[in-house]
Amino acid sequence: xxxxxxxxxxxxxxxxxxxxxxxxxxxxxxxxxxxxxxxxxxxxxxxxxxxxxxxxxxxxxxxxxxxxxxxxxxxxxxxxxxxxxxxxxxxxxxxxxxxxxxxxxxxxxxxxxxxxxxxxxxxxxxxxxxxxxxxxxxxxxxxxxxxxxxxxxxxxxxxxxxxxxxxxxxxxxxxxxxxxxxxxxxxxxxxxxxxxxxxxxxxxxxxxxxxxxxxxxxxxxxxxxxxxxxxxxxxxxxxxxxxxxxxxxxxxxxxxxxxxxxxxxxxxxxxxxxxxxxxxxxxxxxxxxxxxxxxxxxxxxxxxxxxxxxxxxxxxxxxxxxxxxxxxxxxxxxxxxxxxxxxxxxxxxxxxxxxxxxxxxxxxxxxxxxxxxxxxxxxxxxxxxxxxxxxxxxxxxxxxxxxxxxxxxxxxxxxxxxxxxxxxxxxxxxxxxxxxxxxxxxxxxxxxxxx
Amino acid sequence: xxxxxxxxxxxxxxxxxxxxxxxxxxxxxxxxxxxxxxxxxxxxxxxxxxxxxxxxxxxxxxxxxxxxxxxxxxxxxxxxxxxxxxxxxxxxxxxxxxxxxxxxxxxxxxxxxxxxxxxxxxxxxxxxxxxxxxxxxxxxxxxxxxxxxxxxxxxxxxxxxxxxxxxxxxxxxxxxxxxxxxxxxxxxxxxxxxxxxxxxxxxxxxxxxxxxxxxxxxxxxxxxxxxxxxxxxxxxxxxxxxxxxxxxxxxxxxxxxxxxxxxxxxxxxxxxxxxxxxxxxxxxxxxxxxxxxxxxxxxxxxxxxxxxxxxxxxxxxxxxxxxxxxxxxxxxxxxxxxxxxxxxxxxxxxxxxxxxxxxxxxxxxxxxxxxxxxxxxxxxxxxxxxxxxxxxxxxxxxxxxxxxxxxxxxxxxxxxxxxxxxxxx
Ligand SMILES: Cc1cc2nc3c(=O)[nH]c(=O)nc-3n(C[C@H](O)[C@H](O)[C@H](O)COP(=O)(O)OP(=O)(O)OC[C@H]3O[C@@H](n4cnc5c(N)ncnc54)[C@H](O)[C@@H]3O)c2cc1C
Ligand SMILES: Cc1cc2nc3c(=O)[nH]c(=O)nc-3n(C[C@H](O)[C@H](O)[C@H](O)COP(=O)(O)O)c2cc1C
Ligand code: SF4
Numbered sequence: 001x002x003x004x005x006x007x008x009x010x011x012x013x014x015x016x017x018x019x020x021x022x023x024x025x026x027x028x029x030x031x032x033x034x035x036x037x038x039x040x041x042x043x044x045x046x047x048x049x050x051x052x053x054x055x056x057x058x059x060x061x062x063x064x065x066x067x068x069x070x071x072x073x074x075x076x077x078x079x080x081x082x083x084x085x086x087x088x089x090x091x092x093x094x095x096x097x098x099x100x101x102x103x104x105x106x107x108x109x110x111x112x113x114x115x116x117x118x119x120x121x122x123x124x125x126x127x128x129x130x131x132x133x134x135x136x137x138x139x140x141x142x143x144x145x146x147x148x149x150x151x152x153x154x155x156x157x158x159x160x161x162x163x164x165x166x167x168x169x170x171x172x173x174x175x176x177x178x179x180x181x182x183x184x185x186x187x188x189x190x191x192x193x194x195x196x197x198x199x200x201x202x203x204x205x206x207x208x209x210x211x212x213x214x215x216x217x218x219x220x221x222x223x224x225x226x227x228x229x230x231x232x233x234x235x236x237x238x239x240x241x242x243x244x245x246x247x248x249x250x251x252x253x254x255x256x257x258x259x260x261x262x263x264x265x266x267x268x269x270x271x272x273x274x275x276x277x278x279x280x281x282x283x284x285x286x287x288x289x290x291x292x293x294x295x296x297x298x299x300x301x302x303x304x305x306x307x308x309x310x311x312x313x314x315x316x317x318x319x320x321x322x323x324x325x326x327x328x329x330x331x332x333x334x335x336x337x338x339x340x341x342x343x344x345x346x347x348x349x350x351x352x353x354x355x356x357x358x359x360x361x362x363x364x365x366x367x368x369x370x371x372x373x374x375x376x377x378x379x380x381x382x383x384x385x386x387x388x389x390x391x392x393x394x395x396x397x398x399x400x401x402x403x404x405x406x407x408x409x410x411x412x413x414x415x416x417x418x419x420x421x422x423x424x425x426x427x428x429x430x431x432x433x434x435x436x437x438x439x440x441x442x443x444x445x446x447x448x449x450x451x
Numbered sequence: 452x453x454x455x456x457x458x459x460x461x462x463x464x465x466x467x468x469x470x471x472x473x474x475x476x477x478x479x480x481x482x483x484x485x486x487x488x489x490x491x492x493x494x495x496x497x498x499x500x501x502x503x504x505x506x507x508x509x510x511x512x513x514x515x516x517x518x519x520x521x522x523x524x525x526x527x528x529x530x531x532x533x534x535x536x537x538x539x540x541x542x543x544x545x546x547x548x549x550x551x552x553x554x555x556x557x558x559x560x561x562x563x564x565x566x567x568x569x570x571x572x573x574x575x576x577x578x579x580x581x582x583x584x585x586x587x588x589x590x591x592x593x594x595x596x597x598x599x600x601x602x603x604x605x606x607x608x609x610x611x612x613x614x615x616x617x618x619x620x621x622x623x624x625x626x627x628x629x630x631x632x633x634x635x636x637x638x639x640x641x642x643x644x645x646x647x648x649x650x651x652x653x654x655x656x657x658x659x660x661x662x663x664x665x666x667x668x669x670x671x672x673x674x675x676x677x678x679x680x681x682x683x684x685x686x687x688x689x690x691x692x693x694x695x696x697x698x699x700x701x702x703x704x705x706x707x708x709x710x711x712x713x714x715x716x717x718x719x720x721x722x723x724x725x726x727x728x729x730x731x732x733x734x735x736x737x738x739x740x741x742x743x744x745x746x747x748x749x750x751x752x753x754x755x756x757x758x759x760x761x762x763x764x765x766x767x768x769x770x771x772x773x774x775x776x777x778x779x780x781x782x783x784x785x786x787x788x789x790x791x792x793x794x795x796x797x798x799x800x801x802x803x804x805x806x807x808x809x810x811x812x813x814x815x816x817x818x819x820x821x822x823x824x825x826x827x828x829x830x831x832x833x834x835x836x837x838x839x840x841x842x843x844x845x846x847x848x849x850x851x852x853x854x855x856x857x858x859x860x861x862x863x864x865x866x867x868x869x870x871x872x873x874x875x876x
Pocket of ligand 2: 471472473474496497525526528529530531557585587588626652653654680681682683684686711712713714732733734735736
């Protein structure tokens with residue numbers, strides 16, 4: 001478990017401490033460590049870890065290729081199933097995915113470090129900056145539009161380009177990568193990895209990205225449908241949930257995602273000002289990442305408040321431990337009531353909660369926490385306004401098993417649909433499979449051509 | 452109390468662990484450290500006539516497993532590269548200072564009676580308790596007509612052994628090369644020459660690897676490589692077989708065996724002794740881990756003997772020899788089936804793929820209610836080959852259970868399925 005430099009005595013953090021905090025969460029395995037780790041793999045047949053990986057990477061094969069000193073081959077094995085194997089190696093909650101399924105848990109009590117081995121192989125290939133490892137199929141002449149340059153959109157674009165189609169990607173932001181660039185914790189994506197990966201991915205050719213293009217604003221779905229043979233939407237979840245609590249509009253009460261984006265975008269993180277007392281509200285990845293990064297910046301007291309117990313948090317046990325062991329105070333069974341302060345937030349008031357007949361109820365007891373910065377991390381939702389015309393079901397774009405939306409020729413994947421969990425690796429899988437689905441559809445003879 | 456003391460070819464030793472003739476026994480400094488660590492004896496690094504040989508630089512190559520541990524090493528070193536009188540003086544000192552330890556003098560000379568005899572006499576006069584003839588070095592020395600060039604010709608083995616027997620009144624150990632098609636032939640020749648014991652094996656001819664960047668075998672000497680001698684854990688099975696052959700055959704009865712080859716732990720040593728060795732020699736394990744490795748050899752062997760109720764090495768020496776037989780003496784009616792312990796199974800699938808791809812398609816996978824996989828042996832297909840048991844990463848998860856066939860012990864020569872069967876009666 002990584003221990004960051006924290007500001008425990010109130011004297012603040014030196015710029016060098018902050019820089020160190022935002023270096024790699026896990027330093028990469030050395031070649032010697034990778035060899036020892038790879039040797040632990042049992043090379044299972046039809047391995048459980050493969051089934052536990054949403055992108056079904058052939059894990060025993062890539063680890064064997066590390067053993068046999070075929071690192072390029074290993075990276076290709078990974079990337080052929082998951083073109084963002086580099087980000088996934090850094091950001092996947094492996095403890096609930098491949099590494100949870102690893103049978104070495106049963107023999108040795110700890111799994112093979114699949115994620116770290118994956119990083120070893122992919123980083124090796126990317127660092128070489130050699131020719132792109134995958135070739136494109138003969139051009140089909142078909143053109144596909146993609147909305148969103150996050151993991152889903154880029155994975156789709158790469159696979160569609162490989163299958164011979166021309167892809168044009170539109171994204172609202174200045175940089176490609178989606179939450180890889182703006183959301184994942186900075187220490188998971190050190191050294192500008194997100195952009196290095198985008199550059200690598202585009203190396204396949206046939207993909208063009210246009211920035212500053214927002215669906216629902218300067219980009220219209222109907223226009224895209226007319227211009228392109230198919231449209232894929234990977235726009236993620238861009239609306240953040242609000243608390244509707246009194247005082248929420250006060251200065252210093254912010255969306256955690258905005259705070260995280262500020263941290264990600266700052267080239268010198270020691271220049272970011274952080275309040276001494278930070279309160280984070282929520283129980284997922286975003287809450288944990290906001291709390292830990294606040295600590296890394298030098299906040300003295302960081303309290304994460306969640307309305308239920310630890311087992312109900314969507315953040316994994318490992319992530320909760322990372323926060324707790326770096327001094328984030330975890331407060332469970334409490335819900336925000338109001339925020340107060342003169343001009344700027346100074347106090348956050350909470351009511352204690354309990355479960356009553358399966359429902360959350362206030363106990364009647366309340367408490368205050370001093371707060372100069374309140375970060376709201378209670379979930380993101382679909383920006384439905386931008387998706388006019390598409391059927392939405394339970395807050396997500398409705399798709400069938402082939403990633404087809406309710407509108408002909410329009411497909412969707414990633415966080416904006418309901419398949420699987422909201423994880424990078426799931427978004428990559430959605431994009432990849434949707435590309436095959438689109439490809440199959442585009443290769444079908446038109447109904448009129450049949451006879 | 453167990454007693455690790457033993458006698459081989461009339462030489463008494465406080466324990467059966469000697470260092471083989473090699474770099475660990477190159478000079479007094481090493482041998483002294485070895486005796487302090489607890490080794491019972493040392494066969495001094497092979498001595499030749501002056502002037503001493505000259506070695507090349509870059510001498511060892513290694514064979515690694517995936518986890519980088521070394522399973523074998525190979526070397527292109529020659530015999531002692533120090534002047535004979537320096538070696539002899541140090542042997543004398545060591546004999547004086549360590550009277551309870553064994554020093555055997557290893558010698559090598561051109562195929563010439565005088566050369567062998569005078570070298571043997573000089574070494575004997577230094578006070579060694581026995582002479583070992585190095586007829587095995589498979590690199591360098593053989594190109595000068597020595598080492599394995601002698602050991603591969605039965606007539607030369609007999610001759611050199613006899614010369615040394617005639618020259619000195621000491622136990623004679625003839626050290627054999629494994630680089631022959633049938634070890635019984637040089638072993639028989641050593642016996643005819645009057646050897647009290649054979650030491651085996653010397654190193655196995657080998658090219659340990661190729662540097663694929665420079666397209667040259669390793670170890671590399673200024674852009675060229677040569678074959679060397681392979682030793683260490685990987686050669687143990689070869690040495691065990693040769694030991695067993697000599698121990699069990701009538702032609703070589705009475706010949707004592709100083710076993711060498713890959714001995715790394717007390718268990719390895721116990722296996723050689725069970726197959727008929729009177730004592731063992733070790734080189735690679737000491738080179739890889741240092742002399743301290745003998746501590747557990749002594750300790751582990753004592754514990755094993757105590758547990759089994761063996762009071763001395765003699766008690767279990769050769770205990771497995773009579774059960775080592777020709778294939779033709781095995782029971783054709785014996786039957787085993789693999790059994791997989793469901794509770795111990797970690798569902799890695801290694802047994803399945805091994806049997807499915809390369810054996811008898813005798814393991815079935817069924818889906819379990821919890822989403823896992825259940826592996827079951829199909830008895831009708833299982834031939835009891837053991838492959839699944841060996842590839843299974845969990846100890847004792849797959850066991851081989853005997854099937855009660857009620858059929859008698861029938862060997863192949865007697866088996867009705869044998870077209871060349873000699874009719875019984
Ligand atoms: C703070 C945080 C931390 C996380 N940490 C992890 C983690 O450690 N591990 C993990 O596996 N997952 C993590 N996740 C989840 C993961 O980031 C997402 O599941 C993943 O990024 C989803 O990919 P996507 O392509 O569907 O959407 P996104 O990554 O959100 O990408 C959507 C893209 O679409 C663009 N876009 C949105 N709307 C429009 C529009 N109207 N017009 C044009 N473009 C638009 C956006 O600019 C963006 O580039 C985290 C999420 C958050 C919020
Ligand atoms: C570097 C090296 C040098 C050796 N030199 C000799 C030698 O001079 N004389 C000899 O009889 N055997 C020599 N051997 C062979 C060893 O004595 C021994 O027979 C062989 O290594 C097998 O035993 P092991 O597996 O324990 O190493 C040498 C072995 C090595 C590795
Ligand atoms: S013992 Fe051999 S044949 Fe029988 S199940 Fe195991 S691998 Fe297959």
